[in-house]
Amino acid sequence: MSPALLHGIDRAAFAVALAGRLRHAGVPAGLTDVDDFVRALAASPPDSMSTLYWTARISLVRRHSDLAKFDRVFTAVFADPPPLLPPSRSAPPAEGHDDVYVPVPADTDDTGPGGGLPWATLPPAVAEATEADTALRLPERRPSALAGLADRPFDELDAAQVTMLGDALRAAVAGWPTRRTRRHAVGSAGPRIALRPTIARARRTGWEPVEIVRERPVRRPRRVVLLCDVSESMRAQATAYLHLMRAFAVVADAEVFAFATRLTRLTVVLRHTSAAEAVAQASAAVTDRYGGTRIATNLRALLTSHHADAVRGAVVVIGSDGWDSDPPDELATVMARLRRRAYRIVWLNPRAGAPGFAPRAAGMSAALPYCDRLLPAGTFQDLLVAARQLQSVTCTDGLKWPTLTPAPRIIA
Template sequence: MSPSVLRGVDRAAFAVAFAGRLRRAGVPAGLTDVDDFVRALAASPPHSMSSLYWTARICLVRQHTDLAAFDRVFAAIFADPPPLPRPSRSASPPDAHDDVYARVPADTDDSDSGGLPWATLPPAVAETPAHDTALRLPERRPSALTGLADRPFDELDSAQVAQLGDALRAAVAGWPTRRTRRFATGAAGARVALRPTIARARRTGWEPVDVVRERPVRRPRRVVLLCDVSESMRAQATAYLHLMRAFAVVADGEVFAFATTLTRLTVVLRHRSAAEAVARASAAVTDRYGGTRIATNLRSLLTSHHADAVRGAVVVIGSDGWDSDPPHELAAVMARLSRRAYRIIWLNPRAGAPGFTPRVGGMAAALPYCDRMLPAGTFQDLLVVARQLQSVTCTDGRKWPTLTPAPRIIA
């Protein structure tokens, strides 16, 4: 093993001095970063200039914009870096102590380098001259899912929306359960089942030798989703359909779409193919991208044979609040819905905008009867919504989170 490049050097003093030089150059290297750097030098002493470079860079650089300043400081301190070997494609696998750059060819892409998620910036267009000793800086790129999570819905194509729809389905995989009034026999039950115990006691002279126990039956907390597919929700409609499909498939939820009329989409959204399910749902909604009548559609739900699905359920309404019905009618039907539902969550795609105030007539009338209003303008917001709904519906002995009622706002 080659000797360390910092042999005989006080690692703490070196790290503090190096971080101070970086701070003067504009790189915010704090005390936590310096501590990480000292621990990294102690755990794995650098045996080459490149390993020292990557140890310092991983510990002290947090933002991509600080890389240029870091490189200038590193080059000023170590002005004569050693040449970096570049193996050929047919070369044998490197030894465990070889230079890190030897494992990342500068002129290959991700598919040619054994599937490693690296890319060289700037991309090489020709063979590097043998006398070139410049540092090759491979950059780790974010995954496709992370890059799409914060983009608005109207900037995504159908394939990207489907990809993020799979992430929503995975986010609600662990849907909580609730305790019902029914009981089932089980060895772990804390309650004695009288009828089965007495029935078995008939065989032992009416002595309860074999005691049968029972436990409460748990079922998934019922969830009902209503999605606004009017013209004002055109950009969010497809993404909300993927959210409803996730709950329809995983949590056995009831889902509806509404514009001027109410359409049940529970059956069509449970199709095995996400693309086919969304296509069938879009075809089933005949009034898509039309007007909006929120109060009328909620009243239709409460008077239909699906009204029992709302009782004790978490009702999720995805809409921007624009409604052609009078606000007092929406307030009346929301009051009726709040008495029947367990929780009411309103998803508003405009709520994440800076300075948002729900002063639209319909939104202001419905807000006092909502337990929460959550922003839902990006897929990252929808993932947060999925986690919030799981925390709201947890009934496995944990304390329910306190939901602060929304303030009453006069339009």
């Protein structure tokens, strides 16, 4: 072994070539590592293969998991190297390796830049590529969990997927809009002058109003009242509608009711911190679920109860397919009364999104003239769109939506 192992060899070219070989093997040897290796070779020229090994290893390897790759590259670069590590730590050279490295002496003894290259690489023999290697492989793109459930009916969803629907509904109504009330509060950017606070402060300055106090209107969330049908015809949508009611009860402080043959208030039950526990308690509280439907009777019960004040000025949302055992004339009468008291009436029908839908049910046909919106609510995506539509309806202060034109009335 010569006293100077890299005598007459361009250290920078040697370091760059070795780093490139390491990167090809998967060792992340960057420019900073190459610069450290070049400086280490200049500060302490290696006099043995072992010294060169440890200089390169300390400078170019940063992770313990890359030691085996470094050993394989170093062994492949230098033919017949002496034992550098114990047999248990040193990896043997790969069999059948295509790269052959031939040492090339420098043309001059100058060790500065351009003094010579450490080796030349013979072109590797390229084997015939198999059909599997040349086949075009594209990653399989799958929709997200929410997007995959967008158009699936509720009866095809399991409990975990319905719970995911509830979380998405809560996020959809998180920014529930507010309305301007008749009350005012002190605010520096208010458009009006607050007379009483201004006069009270003028007493300190000889009744001269030196400091003007302003006030602004107080804004509160628009009140929401939800009534959802849990009869036999709504069995597939009942659990999903309970999650919809819970989202509004928790986020928008809504009053929520379930009805089949009688009206059941679920506001307190659905505000439970656990969604699964809230839905379970609500299902147990509604004793008449999966029975008949009496929409007109339940709406009249709401308007005559002590919860009738919650309807005044509120957005009333009714989730039902419109099948009603009460006479259509009674439903039309109670809907007219509800229309005079509520701010908006929105009807969610799970069958409204079907192609060629027409409100042929007697109850739906009788209630439609008094609704501001008729929205489909039969899938995951329909409920999310309905939540956004409800926010747009709530934001329109002073704007009256045109009533829907009902289809020809057919008494079923």
